[in-house]
Amino acid sequence: MAVITLTVNGQRQTVDVDPSTPLLYVLRNDLELRGPRFGCGLAQCGACTVLIEGAAVRSCVIPASGADGAAITTLEGLATDGELDPVQQAWIDEQVPQCGFCQNGQILSAKALLAANPSPTDAEIREGMAGVLCRCMTYYRVQAAIKRAATLIADADRNAGSEVAG
Amino acid sequence: MTVFTNVPRAIEKAMERSSAPSRRDFIKTSGFLVVSVAAAACTGTSTTTESAQGAGPYPDVDFRQVDSWIVITEDNTATYYVGKTDLGQGTGTAFRQIMSDELDMAYDRTSCVMGSTDVTVDQGGSGGSNALQRDGYPMRYVAAEARRALLDLAATHFGVPVAALSVRDGVVSVTADPDRQVTYGQLVAGRRINATVTGDSASSVRGEAPLKAVQDLRLTGQPLPRYDIPPKVDGSLRWAVDVKLPGMVHARNVKPPFAGATLESVDESSVSGLPGFVRVVRRGNYLAVICEREEQAIRAATELRATWQRPATAPFPSSENLFDYMRGATPTYSFDPRIVGTPDAAFGSAARVVEAQYEVPFQGHTAFGPAHATADPSDGQMTIYSNDMKSYGLRDGVAEFLDMPRDRVRVVWMDGPQTYGRTAADDAGFEAAFLAKEIGRPVRLQWMRHEETAWDTKAPAYVVSMRGGLDAQGTLVAWEFDARAADHHHVGYNEADTVLIAQLSGVRREPNRGRASAPSDMYGIPHRRTNLQVVGLPLVWETPLRTGNLRDPDGPQVTFASESFIDEVAVAAGADPVQFRLQLFRAESGDDDGFKRARSIAVLEAAANAYGWEARVSPRPVGTGEVLTGRGLAYAYRSQTVVAQIVDVEVNRRTGRVWVKRLVCAHDCGLVVNPSGVRATIECGMLHSLSRALYEEVTFDEEKVTSVDWVSSPTLRHTDTPERIDIVLVNGDPNPDRPDLPMYGAGETICKPLLAAVANAIYDATGVRLRRVPFKADRVLAALRAAGV
Numbered sequence: 032m033a034v035i036t037l038t039v040n041g042q043r044q045t046v047d048v049d050p051s052t053p054l055l056y057v058l059r060n061d062l063e064l065r066g067p068r069f070g071c072g073l074a075q076c077g078a079c080t081v082l083i084e085g086a087a088v089r090s091c092v093i094p095a096s097g098a099d100g101a102a103i104t105t106l107e108g109l110a111t112d113g114e115l116d117p118v119q120q121a122w123i124d125e126q127v128p129q130c131g132f133c134q135n136g137q138i139l140s141a142k143a144l145l146a147a148n149p150s151p152t153d154a155e156i157r158e159g160m161a162g163v164l165c166r167c168m169t170y171y172r173v174q175a176a177i178k179r180a181a182t183l184i185a186d187a188d189r190n191a192g193s194e195v196a197g
Numbered sequence: 198m199t200v201f202t203n204v205p206r207a208i209e210k211a212m213e214r215s216s217a218p219s220r221r222d223f224i225k226t227s228g229f230l231v232v233s234v235a236a237a238a239c240t241g242t243s244t245t246t247e248s249a250q251g252a253g254p255y256p257d258v259d260f261r262q263v264d265s266w267i268v269i270t271e272d273n274t275a276t277y278y279v280g281k282t283d284l285g286q287g288t289g290t291a292f293r294q295i296m297s298d299e300l301d302m303a304y305d306r307t308s309c310v311m312g313s314t315d316v317t318v319d320q321g322g323s324g325g326s327n328a329l330q331r332d333g334y335p336m337r338y339v340a341a342e343a344r345r346a347l348l349d350l351a352a353t354h355f356g357v358p359v360a361a362l363s364v365r366d367g368v369v370s371v372t373a374d375p376d377r378q379v380t381y382g383q384l385v386a387g388r389r390i391n392a393t394v395t396g397d398s399a400s401s402v403r404g405e406a407p408l409k410a411v412q413d414l415r416l417t418g419q420p421l422p423r424y425d426i427p428p429k430v431d432g433s434l435r436w437a438v439d440v441k442l443p444g445m446v447h448a449r450n451v452k453p454p455f456a457g458a459t460l461e462s463v464d465e466s467s468v469s470g471l472p473g474f475v476r477v478v479r480r481g482n483y484l485a486v487i488c489e490r491e492e493q494a495i496r497a498a499t500e501l502r503a504t505w506q507r508p509a510t511a512p513f514p515s516s517e518n519l520f521d522y523m524r525g526a527t528p529t530y531s532f533d534p535r536i537v538g539t540p541d542a543a544f545g546s547a548a549r550v551v552e553a554q555y556e557v558p559f560q561g562h563t564a565f566g567p568a569h570a571t572a573d574p575s576d577g578q579m580t581i582y583s584n585d586m587k588s589y590g591l592r593d594g595v596a597e598f599l600d601m602p603r604d605r606v607r608v609v610w611m612d613g614p615q616t617y618g619r620t621a622a623d624d625a626g627f628e629a630a631f632l633a634k635e636i637g638r639p640v641r642l643q644w645m646r647h648e649e650t651a652w653d654t655k656a657p658a659y660v661v662s663m664r665g666g667l668d669a670q671g672t673l674v675a676w677e678f679d680a681r682a683a684d685h686h687h688v689g690y691n692e693a694d695t696v697l698i699a700q701l702s703g704v705r706r707e708p709n710r711g712r713a714s715a716p717s718d719m720y721g722i723p724h725r726r727t728n729l730q731v732v733g734l735p736l737v738w739e740t741p742l743r744t745g746n747l748r749d750p751d752g753p754q755v756t757f758a759s760e761s762f763i764d765e766v767a768v769a770a771g772a773d774p775v776q777f778r779l780q781l782f783r784a785e786s787g788d789d790d791g792f793k794r795a796r797s798i799a800v801l802e803a804a805a806n807a808y809g810w811e812a813r814v815s816p817r818p819v820g821t822g823e824v825l826t827g828r829g830l831a832y833a834y835r836s837q838t839v840v841a842q843i844v845d846v847e848v849n850r851r852t853g854r855v856w857v858k859r860l861v862c863a864h865d866c867g868l869v870v871n872p873s874g875v876r877a878t879i880e881c882g883m884l885h886s887l888s889r890a891l892y893e894e895v896t897f898d899e900e901k902v903t904s905v906d907w908v909s910s911p912t913l914r915h916t917d918t919p920e921r922i923d924i925v926l927v928n929g930d931p932n933p934d935r936p937d938l939p940m941y942g943a944g945e946t947i948c949k950p951l952l953a954a955v956a957n958a959i960y961d962a963t964g965v966r967l968r969r970v971p972f973k974a975d976r977v978l979a980a981l982r983a984a985g986v
Contacts, residue, residue: 049472049492056492065439066432070566070614071646072495075907078566106432115431122430126422126873129285129881131429132566132614138430153920160915164907166565166615167285168884170918172877 035099039064040108050096055079057095058105066106066135070164077136077163081105087143106135109142117187118142121180129167136163141177150181253604254578260318260399263346263392266339267300273367273382274306279336280320280399281328282312282586284616286944287423287874288328294416294870295333299340299409302381303366304416308424312588312610318399322587322610324618324690324746326942329870330836333940335402339394342404346392350384410936411868420873425612437611438643440571440582445639446475447491448632449498451484452648453701455900457508457736460484467502477501478635482739483701485632487640495645511899512736519683520556520969523660528730529685530710538724543675547666551769554662555758556969557952559655559683559895562747563910566614567649568621571641572633578605581630584613585622587690594623594691595630598699606630617885619690619745621653624697631698650910651902652697654745655895657684657711661758666724671770673763673781675724680755684711685733688745700739708737711744714751716759717834717949719794720778721785741902742895749835749945753886753952757970760831760953764815765966773812774830774957775805791837792931796865799929801832804841804863807925815957816964819986823851826858827962831950837939838866838946839929842883844919846958850986853978855959856917857887863925867941876924879947883922886951888913892971 033050036043039062046061053072058064058081067090070078074089081090082104109116115123118141128134137160144151144159151159156177165173258265258278268276277296283289289309297304312322320332344364351369352359355377363372369384371377396402411417428434453460460482468474468486473493478485486501488494514522544550573580579601585591588608596603608626616622621644629642644652659682666675686708688695694706713729734742767777782798789795804810808828817827825848832841845859864879892911896904904910930938952970959977960966965984967977 052490052492056490059439060441060491063441064432065434065436068436068438068566069643071907073646073906075646076565110431119430123422123426126426126877128426128429129877130565130615131285131426131434131612132436134429135432157916157918162914164565164912164914166563166885166912168881168888168913169877170884170913170915171880171922174915174918 033096035095037095037098038102040104046095048095050094052095054081054090054093054095054098058090058103064105064107068132068135070133075164076133077140078133080136080139080163082139082143085143085146087140106138109138116142117183118145118176118180121176121183124179125172125176127169127172127176129169133163133165133167137165137169137173141173141180145177145181145184149184151177251602251604253602255315255604255607257604258316258318260402261393261395263339263343263394264389265318266336267296267343267390269381269385269390271382271386273380274308275300275302275367275381277307277309277336278317279309279311280318280322280589281332282323282588282610283425284323284586286878287871289425290421290423291329291870291874292333292336293424294419294421295329296336296340298414298416299337300344301364301367304421306367313608314588314592315607319589320399321589322585323616324587326835326838326944326946328942329940330942331400333870335396335399337408338402338404338406341406341408342392342394343390345406346390347381347384351379354379354384411938412934412936417868417870419871421871423874429612434612437571437582437584437613438566438569440611440641442571442573442639445571445641446487446489446636447494448485448487448629448640448642449494450628450642450644450648451486451498451501451503452652453482453739454505455507456512456740456742458482458505459508461504461506464502468497468500471497471500476636478632480631480698481702483698485628485642487632487636507900508736510735512740513734513742513897513899515898516558516894516896519558519658520660523658523681523683523732526732528681529733530731532713532729535715535727536725540675540677540724540726543724544664544666544677547675548669549667549769551665551667551766552663553762553765553968554660555761557659557754557757558970559658559742560747560889560893561650561655561895561910562615562617562620562653563650563893563912564615564620564653567644567646568625568653569613569641569643570622570626570629571639572629573639574633574637575639578607579630579634581606581608581626582611583608583622583626584611584616585626585691586616590691591623591626594693594696595627597693598627598696599630599634617748618750619654619688619747621649621697623691626691627696628698647905650905652741654688654743654747656747656750656754657682657687657744659751659754659758661755663758663762665762665766667766667770671772672784673722673766673770676722677726678715678759679728680713680715680758681730681732682711682713682751683734684713684731684744686737686743687711688743705738712751714755716755718759718832719785719797719834720763720781721783722781742897748882748885749948752833752835752945752949753889756831756833756949757952757956760833760950761956761968764829764953764957764960768815771814773814775801775810776812778832792929793834793837793839795931796839796929797832797834800839800863800865800927801841803925803927804830804843804861807863807923808843808861810843815961817961819964824849825962827958827960829954829956829958829961831953831957833946833949835942835946835949837941838864838943840864840946840950842950842954844951844954844958846955846962848959848962848977850963850981853974853976853981855891855955855972855974855977857919857955859921860919861923862947863927864943864947865927865929866943867928867930868938869926870940872926875926875943878944879924880922882944882947883951884913884918886948887917887955890952890955890971891917892973894971
């Protein structure tokens with residue numbers, strides 16, 4: 032066992048676990064988070080995605096010790112001050128989920144994609160999201176939501192810019 | 198008020214307390230002013246279930262009491278308790294729309310609780326695309342009856358006749374004096390609605406109050422956003438995988454490494470020293486290991502040493518030899534041939550006979566999240582938290598399996614991954630309950646990815662031989678459909694003697710005969726013969742190749758054959774495939790149940806119009822570039838729902854890759870309750886079938902399934918998504934304005950035609966006919982090269 036310190040959604044937390052425990056189980060079972068979920072345990076599907084320092088990471092295959100000291104964001108932590116992230120809002124606007132089980136991975140992967148490329152082309156969205164699976168096949172809607180989110184973010188940035196300028 | 202979870206608050210609290218609440222606890226803690234559900238449930242008027250009723254904490258909810266379905270609180274909000282489950286198609290939102298319409302309640306003052314067996318009436322959960330077509334009607338009748346009873350109360354309250362009252366959004370007013378108002382909440386405060394409905398089951402409930410005319414429905418037809426989406430997007434939803442109970446332990450199965458293997462011995466010492474170890478549990482060939490923490494259970498299941506003996510004979514042929522095996526096998530069951538007209542004579546005099554054979558492999562559910570359940574055995578009862586779409590069947594099956602009275606078992610339905618039929622969620626529910634009872638602690642069980650992909654139930658494989666006879670004018674006059682389905686011993690839902698743990702424990706019964714199905718179409722072909730046969734694999738029990746229902750259980754397979762074949766016949770007749778089908782529809786003038794023929798014509802024409810179809814014969818001249826393009830069409834109906842789909846494909850002649858670039862669907866499911874929900878369901882269902890068309894195939898050698906993860910069992914990805922999807926909601930009823938326009942089902946019909954539409958488009962692009970699913974790049978490439986394309 033080892034004491035590991037994680038900063039999850041802005042809160043510093045310590046857990047005492049076998050350091051080889053995949054981060055996913057620490058987040059779900061010790062820290063009671065519901066966003067990351069088990070889908071394959073093989074880093075093949077994306078259900079367990081979390082953001083570590085802004086990068087989309089498959090928490091089912093990285094040991095908790097590998098995230099020691101890192102800043103982790105889960106689906107629950109995307110909203111700020113009760114305001115949904117533009118990506119989440121776009122997901123609701125486009126009515127993306129069917130069962131919704133994979134959407135944690137879709138949303139967080141989209142968040143990372145847009146952070147790296149604020150105005151992706153259709154082809155860049157397809158390629159960038161290729162490793163995130165959905166068995167209800169919401170792909171078409173996910174792609175529409177990513178485009179909508181890009182617009183929402185750009186609009187918000189423009190407004191913020193004009194406020195500063197004003 | 199919007200409730201973002203389907204779990205009653207009392208049950209959430211129960212999870213925290215880990216003590217099973219009685220129904221009275223539920224009422225007490227949920228803060229309802231109306232003690233209706235408890236009171237109704239305790240009246241015990243249900244005659245069909247009396248024998249199973251005892252002193253247990255979970256008596257059946259009485260479906261004949263309106264109070265069992267609708268609870269209105271003093272603040273004038275309504276909660277609907279329905280015995281259905283929403284698998285992500287938005288049926289919960291639709292239920293709120295239709296019930297609020299009949300009740301005259303504002304949508305946003307309602308919520309819906311679904312499928313938890315101790316607090317909702319038994320409507321069987323989900324299945325058969327019947328959420329609205331069958332089970333929406335009891336909801337509407339109950340809500341209409343509640344409205345009638347509430348207006349009676351209001352008439353007494355105001356001292357005026359009911360006819361002098363108006364009601365809107367749960368507020369009743371005197372029509373002539375609109376300032377005199379009372380809310381439903383004020384009318385029922387502290388009392389039951391106290392109305393009854395009639396019927397033999399919750400599926401056939403009818404009331405005295407008539408349903409509203411379709412033209413008077415205000416919420417029905419509106420694209421209201423789904424209430425379950427925000428909590429799925431913000432991370433607040435509590436899923437079945439999230440259930441956590443005090444004292445709960447984690448279990449993992451250890452599956453036989455070969456199909457039909459016998460467990461000879463288990464060396465518990467191989468894991469008993471591992472951290473968190475609790476128990477190894479064995480029952481026949483069923484083996485599981487339980488630990489305090491989840492990752493500990495996963496490790497222990499991996500490290501547990503067990504000795505398995507291979508079966509004496511091979512359990513099945515390899516997947517590469519499956520179709521030869523099926524053709525050569527002696528059928529386990531043959532249905533009586535269905536004959537229309539005189540097909541032999543018609544084939545004998547045909548100017549031309551076309552023949553073709555089609556093959557569809559086993560395809561799995563391969564649910565995105567593996568099967569799981571959490572079971573709580575406290576206080577002599579059993580509670581199972583599950584995403585199983587048929588929660589009532591799970592309750593009944595577990596009670597039988599564990600030999601417990603049914604009123605001591607309940608299933609709390611919660612959201613979960615991808616439940617399109619008989620999934621392994623059934624199996625996991627039984628296993629969790631069994632393990633919890635064995636060790637006397639709450640148990641959370643989850644299958645691993647390789648278990649889910651290898652051992653979930655499979656859609657049956659099919660080999661279909663077809664013949665068509667054309668007369669001298671190119672009219673299809675004779676048609677023969679000869680199918681073999683590898684479907685011997687098709688498992689049902691939540692059967693105590695066929696769930697996997699029962700099979701592995703050695704429970705045996707007479708295998709069922711399985712099924713084989715014919716396609717559904719409205720073509721006027723005067724002479725027809727349908728031959729259906731079932732074949733079995735050598736291993737009947739304890740096999741990962743067990744068949745069960747998957748989203749229109751046989752439709753995609755048989756429609757792939759029949760709608761590919763109609764295209765082949767159209768080519769032979771030198772006809773445009775749309776015109777050819779329209780002529781076949783119009784060739785028949787007999788009985789047209791539900792105007793299905795008229796609606797088939799309307800749907801096909803709507804699809805062709807939306808696509809911009811110009812008549813020509815397939816294939817188009819093969820292009821010279823690397824990418825060949827083509828278009829394909831297919832059509833089907835299921836029950837009363839009619840669908841036509843047209844696809845554009847690009848076929849890469851260098852790589853064999855097929856991309857469906859555009860997808861058009863015309864869809865008629867009668868009265869549409871929520872067009873936004875239906876469109877999403879159509880879109881996603883079509884892509885599910887596209888995944889089956891392009892990628893999905895269970896592979897196996899002669900001892901085990903070898904498709905076990907997302908690499909060996911590929912699925913559609915973002916990169917395969919069409920560039921454009923057009924969906925047209927048609928209502929082809931000759932009188933779409935009629936007041937009793939029915940609601941038909943959606944969700945499954947869309948899965949039928951797509952495989953054929955893609956194959957027809959590939960033919961149109963390349964002149965090469967693919968008759969085996971899936972159209973994987975290597976197979977497409979081999980077919981193109983063989984044809985010199």
